[in-house]
Amino acid sequence: APPQVARGFPEWLGTLFGIASGFTSQIAHAGQPPFQVWVLPRRLSRDVLVGTTAIFFAAVNWIKVPAYIALGQFTHANLLTAAALLPVAIASTFAGVWLVRRVSAERFYAAIYALMVLVGAKLLWDAVA
Template sequence: MITDPVFYALAIPAVALMGLAKGGFAGVGAISMPLLAMALSPVKAAAILLPILIVQDAVSVWAFRRDWDKVVLAVMLPGAAIGIVLGYLLAAEVSATAVLATLGAISILFAVQRLWASRGGRVAAPADSPAPVGVLFGVAAGFTSQIAHAGGPPFQMWVLPKNLPPASLIGTTAIFFAVVNWIKVPAYAALGQFTAENLLTAAALLPLAVASTFAGVWLVRRIAAERFYQLIYLLMIVVGVQLIWKAASGG
């Protein structure tokens, strides 16, 4: 198990934010991977987070199990599987520095997209866009999820214009990413990342992960979180720039 206190100083807020995201605060968990990548290689950080995400998925799917849209899942999941394979090939064939730079770029683009959307900017596909467009967004969601556990923006860009009822949107999102995270398991196994150290570290963080997910389910129905979101996205830009600088400096 990892014992470095710097790692846990980053991992504790990262896992807590990931739990809030799984509980309904969509998007805030995207900073978790960039935070951990400040202390570990991106692939190792992602491998530690994956078992935690799977457990959190189980909580969020159970909490929102009654409402979901089967058409969205049928269209986007096949594309997501393709995107995961592409993300695996990138991680397997290029240097850790390149993956670090990719993660930094994804972090910045994610945050800018979310801040732009929060100010009324148009960043979504038309509501009547055909299924093949949804498949392409699924590919993008799978790719960014494999690289950075950050598949939310491409998923939302195709799904949000459909104006699903809030419960259906949350339930569909929970099921989509639950399936996506299980699809990622063979890819991380093939990369040799399910080591005893990584799994024990994930296990140590699991109680916090479950507690924060239940906290998210409880809080999402009770508070307005606009300022919280803006702070997280601004922090993501800062972290993304730092990751790109770290990659440019040789990791």
């Protein structure tokens, strides 16, 4: 089914949410909340939502590479840490695919909304503290 148009959101607002998602992803690795605020009201199918999220953040992360190079973040120690964590990333990806395939769309959306509230609360707590 095609995505639904979210009521109350003008389409140009999607550009602002995209910018906010990219900006917060760059400075704090917290781009998910603005992305979710724009995408979740569209009630995409579970698989389309997961795929769209993966593609969006893959693109955002590749866009950040030149800035990280300029900031000197690709040090020997950081690259060794990334290499050590690569098996965990691969295993987590397969675990995520396994989990998504076993959760109904209704429970999936409920979990996403609950997690979004928790992440938002944590970010607000960190900002105030």
